[in-house]
Amino acid sequence: MYKIVKITIASYCRWIKNGKRECQIDFDFSLAKKIKIIFNYHNGLCGSPQIKLILNRTMQIS
Structure with a gap:
């Protein structure tokens, strides 16, 4: 989980132990829009790995 949110x-561990939100996750709306476009283009048959x-191939995102 910590790798996903880059902390x-x-x-x-402190966040889990305290049960508090010490960090905010910035939501990238442009990335979400691109994901939705790809998902819809493939008629919902495209999973997260694909x-x-x-x-990665089209936009050089890691």
């Missing part, structure tokens, strides 16, 4: 393990592959 340190210590911050993640969407990630398409994004």
Whole structure:
């Protein structure tokens, strides 16, 4: 989980232990729009691994 939101393990453990939101996750609306376009283009038959592959190939996102 900590790798997904790009925070340190210590911050993640502290967040879990305290049950508080110490960090805010910035939501990238432009990325969400691109994901939705890819998903709809493939008629909903495209899962997250395939969407990630398409994004990596077309937009150089890691």
